[in-house]
Amino acid sequence: MKVEFCYADGGQVKIVQDSEEIKDILNIVTKEGSKVHIFNEQQENLYGYVSEVLYQIDQDTGEAFLSIYISEDFKYTTQGRILDKLSAIEKKIKELG
Secondary structure (H helix, E strand, C coil): CEEEEEECCCCCEEEEEECCCCCCCHHHHCCCCCEEEEECCCCCEEEEEEEEEEEEECCCCCCEEEEEEEECCHHHCHHHHHHHHHHHHHHHHHHHC
């Protein structure tokens, strides 16, 4: 299975790896919120946080692939959104108290 590392903004595929080549780290790079910094032989560089993971199967070929979307900003992950909401709640509590 191919693993695509894509930009979260626009979905442009930046790096493609075979899952066997990265099997030792696959459980880490598929966890939302994980910080990743990826280089490959073509000197491609991808840095940011895992914001979404999508498993897809091509209808025509039956080929399966995993798309991992990387955002440069932590706030686009679920953890980041939760932290933003908690900060807003804390601010409201301080205003009321």
